[in-house]
Amino acid sequence: MNEEEQLKKFNMVTKNQKSKYANEIEYKEEVGACKGGLEAAYEIFMVNPSSYNFTILESHMMRYQNIMCNCYYGE
Numbered sequence: 001m002n003e004e005e006q007l008k009k010f011n012m013v014t015k016n017q018k019s020k021y022a023n024e025i026e027y028k029e030e031v032g033a034c035k036g037g038l039e040a041a042y043e044i045f046m047v048n049p050s051s052y053n054f055t056i057l058e059s060h061m062m063r064y065q066n067i068m069c070n071c072y073y074g075e
Contacts, residue, residue: 035062038064
């Protein structure tokens with residue numbers, strides 16, 4: 001997968017994710033949801049390392065990376 005395809009997939013996976021959250025609680029809830037989804041996808045992939053499960057894991061990694069690097073809360 002080249003860089004353009006990766007960026008297209010990243011934008012598709014994170015398009016409904018907010019970049020700014022009203023307060024810390026809302027932000028931390030989303031971080032927790034992303035982290036939980038990533039952990040579950042990783043566990044499923046480790047049990048059954050299929051290409052489909054890797055695609056799901058990759059999507060969850062992108063969402064988690066986005067919220068940790070590109071999102072914030074408050075003013």
